[in-house]
Amino acid sequence: MKKLITALMTAGTLVATMIGCGSTADSGRIQAEPLTSLSADVTSSAAIYYKYTEQDIQNLQDFILVKPTEEDLAGKPYDLNGDDRWDVFDICLMKQEVFKETETGSDTLVIYFSRTGNTEKIAEYLIELTGADSYVIEAAVPYSDDDIKYQTDCRANREQNDKTVRPEIADPIDSIGSYDTIFLGYPIWWGEEPRIIDTFLECYDFSDKTVIPFCTSASSGIAASEKNIADLVPIGKQLEGRRFPASATKEDVQEWYDSLPLAR
Ligand SMILES: Cc1cc2nc3c(=O)[nH]c(=O)nc-3n(C[C@H](O)[C@H](O)[C@H](O)COP(=O)(O)O)c2cc1C
Numbered sequence: 001m002k003k004l005i006t007a008l009m010t011a012g013t014l015v016a017t018m019i020g021c022g023s024t025a026d027s028g029r030i031q032a033e034p035l036t037s038l039s040a041d042v043t044s045s046a047a048i049y050y051k052y053t054e055q056d057i058q059n060l061q062d063f064i065l066v067k068p069t070e071e072d073l074a075g076k077p078y079d080l081n082g083d084d085r086w087d088v089f090d091i092c093l094m095k096q097e098v099f100k101e102t103e104t105g106s107d108t109l110v111i112y113f114s115r116t117g118n119t120e121k122i123a124e125y126l127i128e129l130t131g132a133d134s135y136v137i138e139a140a141v142p143y144s145d146d147d148i149k150y151q152t153d154c155r156a157n158r159e160q161n162d163k164t165v166r167p168e169i170a171d172p173i174d175s176i177g178s179y180d181t182i183f184l185g186y187p188i189w190w191g192e193e194p195r196i197i198d199t200f201l202e203c204y205d206f207s208d209k210t211v212i213p214f215c216t217s218a219s220s221g222i223a224a225s226e227k228n229i230a231d232l233v234p235i236g237k238q239l240e241g242r243r244f245p246a247s248a249t250k251e252d253v254q255e256w257y258d259s260l261p262l263a264r
Pocket of ligand 1: 188190
């Protein structure tokens with residue numbers, strides 16, 4: 001494999017040299033101008049979040065071979081190795097990205113329970129930012145509006161008052177075995193995670209996982225629920241979680257995500 005990549009790179013260097021990759025190509029084609037029209041800043045920072053596809057590989061290949069491209073390449077983050085050129089080295093890196101993604105899928109899973117949509121909104125931002133897979137925890141017996149009227153003797157209150165209650169999950173996920181990193185989101189109910197989160201935690205093996213809790217609440221913090229989670233089941237590594245208000249924005253979530261000590 002290493003030999004193949006080296007051979008590809010050598011061949012590509014020859015092709016790139018022959019066709020003057022990085023310089024202006026023939027008129028009528030997408031010009032090989034991105035070195036001047038795209039700044040290095042645009043390419044390097046955009047490349048971090050861009051999800052490359054097989055179409056991108058085709059685009060870059062056509063570009064290098066000075067063939068017309070199907071898409072307009074202006075603004076595309078194709079300088080993957082940051083050398084201010086679009087060449088065969090970038091194709092090699094792009095192929096690694098694309099095929100790694102198709103072979104193994106994401107190694108991150110965003111799991112959440114949300115009764116009134118606040119936690120769901122945060123989870124959706126996270127999914128968008130990380131490209132992670134997702135799973136929604138739903139109760140086998142759904143929580144009605146009356147079930148969460150916390151000023152009354154409602155179901156949610158009764159469950160929170162008894163640490164041993166484990167509400168059944170409607171459609172349990174088969175396995176979390178293929179994921180390394182798990183974001184776990186929930187609302188705060190009476191200062192803690194809803195008991196259905198405990199049901200979920202007790203169903204799977206987290207001993208080799210990194211778990212990152214997040215929650216929404218009116219004002220309570222996440223600390224008590226983090227401690228409950230840590231005490232309930234063995235977890236490989238539990239990172240410090242974050243509580244968000246219902247009004248949190250995508251930028252707030254991104255700022256938190258960027259601050260996490262995760263390999264990216
Ligand atoms: C039964 C119940 C108990 C709650 N307890 C708290 C609490 O102790 N502290 C707090 O700040 N908010 C509390 N809330 C408010 C929720 O945490 C908040 O509205 C949350 O964002 C709801 O998330 P969701 O829309 O994802 O269900 C409680 C809500 C309910 C229904």
